[in-house]
Amino acid sequence: MGFPVELATIVTLFVESVCWGINLVSFFICMGTLxxxxxHLKPLPTVNYISLVAALLMFSIATFDIAVVVSRNIEWFVDANTKTMPSGSGVSNWWSVAEISNFIAQTFIGDAILIYRCFVIWSRRWLVIVFPVITWLAGAACGISGLIIGSTTFYAMNRGPMKPFLTSLIVLSAVTNFTSSSLIVFCIWSVHRHSARYYHRSVPGRDPLARAIRITIESGGLYTISMLILLVTYSTGHNSQIIVARAIVQIIGITFNLIIGRNARRKDTFMTPSSRRGTLTSTPGQMSIKTHVLVSRDEPKRSSGGGSGSSTLSEAEKRTNCG
Known part of the structure; x- marks a missing residue:
């Protein structure tokens, strides 16, 4: 529908190759940050292993996915022994099963790391992430169910009993991403609103909290919009769904890498050399406090001449001087 599936397959190879190149650059930026x-290499105890493992897994899946697309194009358009053409392909073909598996695994990891980030930002409150976790697990279950049906029977991706499962996966993944991103933005915005009156920004126009909000909205919006486009194309059976689905596999990794890289770069550029010098020279020095305490059990005797009282006060003061 729309345009031939052969054309969609060729365009998919080009689009995913471009996205993979962007993913590769952002991956090295992310690795350098982590x-x-x-x-110099960070000490092992200071490395964020959760983000490191997530970045490695998502980049590995993205690389394997483009390898599958290249192999599929070679089989269809180069290999003379291949009898199955794109118009007759179904989910039971090995490349279709591999592509769906990559899509499910990538969305599963991407949503999981986003929920974890929301959990950390909300001071590890389990009640906050209950709904995102439910939609995340439900989406994973729908994806696995659709994969099992597709790998054991011959159906086109947008027809047959597997369509409701894959449609649910797309919707639930978009809901999970939107909910988690909204919770993160709301938490940062609340902190920013309450703390704005108490701190002074040394560099005008460079607010780290406002930038964190903007980065979260950009990444969450890109992912959610991509999922909505995939939902429309998949529901209508348009062949452009092939292009969008493969691009999303790369986009998930790109957004994760850019969030880490942009936040780290912001930490480095937020403090200018002058502000660093100001921070170093404004370190509070030691303070010396001298206290004189007068302790007397009996009131000093007063004399008309004042000699006796003066000597009593001076002796008591000498005994209780803390300075």
Whole structure:
């Protein structure tokens, strides 16, 4: 529908190749942020292993996905022994099963790391992430169910009993992303609103909290809009769904890498050399406090001449001087 599936397959190879190149660059930026500090390797206890493992897994899945697309194009358009053409392909073909598996795994990891980020930002409150976790698990169940049906029977991706499961996966993944991103933005915005009156920004126009909100909205919006486009194309059976689905596999990794890289770069550029010098020279020094305490059990005797009282006060003061 729309345009031939052969054309969609060729365009998919081009689009995913471009997206994979962007993903590759953002991946190295992410690795440098996670593993390096001032040009040197970070100490092992300071490495964020959750983000490191997530980045490696998502990039591996994205690389395997484009390898599957290249292999599929070679079989269809180069290999003379291949009898199955794109118009007769179904989900039971090995490349279709691999592509659906990559899509499910990538959305599963991407949504999981987003929920974890929301959990950390909300001070590890389990009640906050109950709904995103439910939609995340439901989406994973729908994706696995659709994969099992597709790998054991011969159906086109947008027809047959697997369509409701894949449609549910797309909707639930979009809901999970939108909900988690909204919770993150709301939490940061609340902190920013309450703390704005108490701090002074040394560099005008560079607010780290406002930038964090903007980065979260951009990444969450890109992912959610991509999922909505996939939902429309998949529901209508348009062949452009092939292009969008493969691009999303790369987009998930790109958004994750850029969030880490942009936040780290912001930490480095937020403090200018002058502000660093000001921070170093404005370190509070030691303060010395001298206290004189007068302790007397009996009231000093007063004399008309004042000699006796003066000597009593001076002796008591000498005994109780804390300075």
């Amino acid at each position: 593993l390096l500090s001032d040009g």
